[in-house]
Structure formats: structure tokens, C-alpha cells
Amino acid sequence: MTIPIPAEDPRHVPNRAVIDPAAITQNTRALGTLLEEQTALMAVVKADGYGHGMLTAARAAIEGGATWLGVAHPASALALARAGLDAQILCWLYEPHTAKIVLPEVLSAGVDVAVGSMDMLALVSAAAREADRRARVHLKIDTGMGRNGVLPWQVREIGAAMREDDFIQVTAAWTHLTSADEVDDPATDQQVEIFDSCVRALEDEVGPIPLQHLANSAATLTRPDLHRDIVRPGIALYGYPPVPADIALRPAMTLTSSLALVKEVPEGQSIGYGRIHRTSRATRLGLVPIGYADGLHRAASDRIEVLVRTESGDRRVPQVGRISMDQIVVDLGPDSTARPGDKVVLFGDAGGEPDAPSAPTAEHWARAAGTIPYEVLTSVSGRVTRRVLS
Ligand SMILES: Cc1ncc(COP(=O)(O)O)c(C=O)c1O
Missing domain, CATH: 2.40.37.10 (Lyase, Ornithine Decarboxylase; Chain A, domain 1)
Incomplete structure (x- = not known):
């Protein structure tokens, strides 16, 4: 049995985190004004919507124009999918023990999943087989973060493996920027150069990649050239731009x-x-x-x-x-x-x-x-x- 904490009755405790969904809606809308029409906005609502409540944040962001929702955990993705929200969902972080249990259900719910290694591809492929449907995969490329993602020299190999796998549909290529909040840091351009060459290599293996995404809040605010098909802002939705912003954002x-x-x-x-x-x-x-x-x-x-x-x-x-x-x-x-x-x-x-x-x-x-x-x-x-x- 798992027991949720706390056991206290909240009516007897004075402390409150008051959440204003209208602020998230307005912030999403404001970020949307920076985008070209063909660029979609993925509201990053991981970590319980950055502490604001995941469903509250997701609904508010959708009202503000978000058409994608991004979360780390498959469990969060499932909760979003069960809420029947009008948005495509992506989740990107899992390990084998829980993935074996949860990924088939996640895929059955129509959620997109990120793959960042050959082992993760095997997990997703097995889950897709079990769910009896093709998994929509976003290949995560490690362009410098050193966390999740395949390294540039592994892209062709994993591309070939995905091409050969009837249960995998390559939906997107993506990466995460290490230093977009330091606008003068050359690391961002270096990452973009690596990303673009990886995308070309991947396309050689699997054909055209429908979607590319790499912009977090900082890049959404400062680098329109990196918006590509989808931007993935998180913190700015909640009213805290990590770089000076020309648009009005307010804390939620x-x-x-x-x-x-x-x-x-x-x-x-x-x-x-x-x-x-x-x-x-x-x-x-x-x-x-x-x-x-x-x-x-x-x-x-x-x-x-x-x-x-x-x-x-x-x-x-x-x-x-x-x-x-x-x-x-x-x-x-x-x-x-x-x-x-x-x-x-x-x-x-x-x-x-x-x-x-x-x-x-x-x-x-x-x-x-x-x-x-x-x-x-x-x-x-x-x-x-x-x-x-x-
Ligand atoms: C993969 C990924 N994309 C986008 C974001 C959103 O970043 P930010 O909150 O800086 O906009 C995060 C958050 O860390 C993330 O992990």
C-alpha cells in the first residue's frame, strides 16, 4: 500500500500556493505571439506543472494556444492522456523497470515518447509490440548536455535500427540546449550545428523527419531562428523568463x-x-x-x-x-x-x-x-x- 502525504487536513493549515491559471494562459498567449504560424508550442508541464499542478497548468496553457504538452515521466503523460486534453503529449524519461509496465499503456493512449539510447529504443519497440501499435518516437540527440540522448556518432546506427523496426515511427528529432539563457554563449550555436548535421544523417537513414524541436523558454524568447516546428517553453509559462523578455509575463x-x-x-x-x-x-x-x-x-x-x-x-x-x-x-x-x-x-x-x-x-x-x-x-x-x- 502507498500512503499519500500529508495526512493533515488542509483546512486546518494556513499555508497556500495560490495558482492563477489565467496567468499561465496569458503567458502562453504572449509566447505564441513570438512564433511563426507553422511553429507549435509545447507547454512543458513536468514536475507537476513546475509545482503549479500539472492538469491546471496544462489546461491553462492549452487555452493560451499550446497544442503540445511535454512531461518527463510516462506516469505524468498517462495522467494527462486520461484527462482527455486536446493536445499531443510527449514524455522523455524512463528506465527499464517501470517502462516495461507503463510504456504499453502510454503508447496505447497515443502518447509520443522520446528515445535517447539503443536500450530505450528496445524498450519502446517491445512496448509498441505489446500495445500492437507503432510508437511515435522523438529521437533525442545529445548535442552537449551529456544527459539523455544519443551521441552524434550513434545517430546513423539508431536511425538504421528504427528504419528496420515496423513498430517505430520516427516522428521528430530533438535536443536540449545547455546555455540558451546565456545569450552570448557560443555553446548554443555549436549545439545547433551538431543537431543539424545529426538530422541530416538521420534523414539519410530514415527519410524526411516530420518535426524538429530544441527551443526552451530562453531560446523561444531570444532565438526565433531556433523555433523550428515546436518550441518547448517551461519556466516562462509560469511567469519567470530566464532572460530579459520583451513580452509581458506574470507569475502564476x-x-x-x-x-x-x-x-x-x-x-x-x-x-x-x-x-x-x-x-x-x-x-x-x-x-x-x-x-x-x-x-x-x-x-x-x-x-x-x-x-x-x-x-x-x-x-x-x-x-x-x-x-x-x-x-x-x-x-x-x-x-x-x-x-x-x-x-x-x-x-x-x-x-x-x-x-x-x-x-x-x-x-x-x-x-x-x-x-x-x-x-x-x-x-x-x-x-x-x-x-x-x-
Ligand atoms: C527537455 C526539456 N525541454 C524543455 C524544458 C523547458 O525548459 P525551460 O523551463 O527553461 O523553458 C525542459 C526543462 O528543463 C526540459 O527538460
Whole structure:
């Protein structure tokens, strides 16, 4: 038996990741304006839609014009297929033990699969035989990422194997860029050169390849010449462009909590494990019942602000001391009117008055913690209930 966590009733916990599907729809639409008509948009909704809820993200992206959905796991692909969404699905990461069980069902559901090695081709071929249908295969070419994908000198061999296999239909050639967010990095052009020569070699073996795709968010935003047949943006859909963008994108997730207590402390009060912070004056501290087990990055301790909504208005206040597993402390200031129960916005769109201070973003958290917004968003843990705005 598998037991889902948490066992807590979410109605009794104040922490929420508020998801705005309209933001994902608008972001998808905005990205779509950058594309030529013949280029399709694959919404990357892996990792539970970058923490936003996979089905929520998928539906919102389709409404914004996405016609493809991309996920890592076959299990995610199956869940998408079962939801009956109007989009072609691609999944790209599996290993033999689970692939043997899940791939026949995935193929029966009409999902496209990526192949990145001879062993993966054998798994897909066997699954297609079992499902009694041809597998639509996207051949992944490793042009420099060094992860999934066949190396350039293996392309002809795997091409020939696919040509000889009646259960394989070569649908696409694709690759993943290592450095598209560094716009001046020559690595991108080097990868494209390798990719193009691999595609030519593959076409020699199997004939024309219907589809090519390689652009993630960064390349979608900065390299129209790399859009090809499909672009595969992820993070930009959720409102965090990895490069400066000319289009308007807005965050789709807001993480909120509520003050558990407020207390007055003297100057010199130490706060939290290791006493890394002491108050520089008498002040009011607020305790917020959300911590690293909810997804806050401990590395951001004492380096980030949050927004507190009090009766007298919104205020950005510093988080002080180490972030604990279940709680953080914020310095509300000596004159604060904050009370237990007041709303706290950790990041996202606080939806305040136009001239009120805005909440920090996942980008602020990422910078404070020395990571990237991708990790901040996908770290929001299973014990934080997602509330989807309608
Ligand atoms: C294969 C693949 N394509 C596209 C993406 C989307 O990348 P980004 O979120 O940077 O747009 C990812 C995410 O890492 C990926 O793994």
C-alpha cells in the first residue's frame, strides 16, 4: 500500500500556493505571439506543472494556444492522456523497470515518447509490440548536455535500427540546449550545428523527419531562428523568463501564510537556530508557520523579505534568523500594527493597491538562496495545498 502525504487536513493549515491559471494562459498567449504560424508550442508541464499542478497548468496553457504538452515521466503523460486534453503529449524519461509496465499503456493512449539510447529504443519497440501499435518516437540527440540522448556518432546506427523496426515511427528529432539563457554563449550555436548535421544523417537513414524541436523558454524568447516546428517553453509559462523578455509575463503562483503570533522583544534578542540574527533595536517579531519543509529555501535565511498585510496596509519586512522546518520569524518593526492571523505573502502577486509595496518574487527567493526560480517553484512541498483561482 502507498500512503499519500500529508495526512493533515488542509483546512486546518494556513499555508497556500495560490495558482492563477489565467496567468499561465496569458503567458502562453504572449509566447505564441513570438512564433511563426507553422511553429507549435509545447507547454512543458513536468514536475507537476513546475509545482503549479500539472492538469491546471496544462489546461491553462492549452487555452493560451499550446497544442503540445511535454512531461518527463510516462506516469505524468498517462495522467494527462486520461484527462482527455486536446493536445499531443510527449514524455522523455524512463528506465527499464517501470517502462516495461507503463510504456504499453502510454503508447496505447497515443502518447509520443522520446528515445535517447539503443536500450530505450528496445524498450519502446517491445512496448509498441505489446500495445500492437507503432510508437511515435522523438529521437533525442545529445548535442552537449551529456544527459539523455544519443551521441552524434550513434545517430546513423539508431536511425538504421528504427528504419528496420515496423513498430517505430520516427516522428521528430530533438535536443536540449545547455546555455540558451546565456545569450552570448557560443555553446548554443555549436549545439545547433551538431543537431543539424545529426538530422541530416538521420534523414539519410530514415527519410524526411516530420518535426524538429530544441527551443526552451530562453531560446523561444531570444532565438526565433531556433523555433523550428515546436518550441518547448517551461519556466516562462509560469511567469519567470530566464532572460530579459520583451513580452509581458506574470507569475502564476503566490505562496501565502498567516501570522501565528506577534511579540515585542528588546534590542539584542537572538532569533532561531545558531543565533545568526540579533535585533538591532526593540521591535515586534512575527512568527509565520511555514518553513523549509514547505519548500522555503533555508539558504535564503536572513536574506529575504516577505509581505505582511495588516489593517494599516501592506509592508515588506525582513525574514530574520535561520529558516526552520516549520516556521520563520519576520521583523515587523517597532511600530507595526500586525496581529496574529494577518496574511503573509512569501512570494508572488499580493494583489494589493496599485501604490502598495509588492510581494517578493520566486526570483528574489532564488537569488537569496543561490538557486533558480525553477527550484523555488518546484520546491513548494506536498503539504502546501494548491488553491486554484477561477
Ligand atoms: C527537455 C526539456 N525541454 C524543455 C524544458 C523547458 O525548459 P525551460 O523551463 O527553461 O523553458 C525542459 C526543462 O528543463 C526540459 O527538460
